[in-house]
Amino acid sequence: MSNIKATDLQSKVLSFHNKVLNPAKNTLGPQIPETAFSDRMSTAIRQVAKAQEEASISAKNFELGIENDLSKVMMKQQISSLGFQLTLNVRNKVLSSYKDIMNMPV
Numbered sequence: 258m259s260n261i262k263a264t265d266l267q268s269k270v271l272s273f274h275n276k277v278l279n280p281a282k283n284t285l286g287p288q289i290p291e292t293a294f295s296d297r298m299s300t301a302i303r304q305v306a307k308a309q310e311e312a313s314i315s316a317k318n319f320e321l322g323i324e325n326d327l328s329k330v331m332m333k334q335q336i337s338s339l340g341f342q343l344t345l346n347v348r349n350k351v352l353s354s355y356k357d358i359m360n361m362p363v
Contacts, residue, residue, distance in 0.1 A: 298347075305340040312337035 312333040318324035 301347075302344060305337075305344050308333070308337045308340050 312330075315324060315330045315333045319327065319330045324330060
């Protein structure tokens with residue numbers, strides 16, 4: 258491995274990229290635009306917050322007698338709970354990955 262120069266390795270990677278990935282992109286057609294991880298996380302957190310707010314409003318309306326469908330209220334609370342649990346698990350995985358990267362020897 259020590260005989261391989263960095264430029265040779267880079268040229269091989271670029272060659273692979275051009276031979277395999279570019280034709281695949283052309284075959285698949287238009288793709289979903291790539292967005293930054295932080296943008297996706299911000300959007301997901303906003304959606305979870307919105308679900309929690311809707312669940313809270315629905316529960317309040319049920320208590321006040323405005324909403325009569327208990328199953329609808331319970332469904333919104335479950336959606337809110339699952340979204341929060343998923344967000345918490347993603348956060349834990351990101352923190353774990355960050356700690357692993359920080360503990361890597363340089």
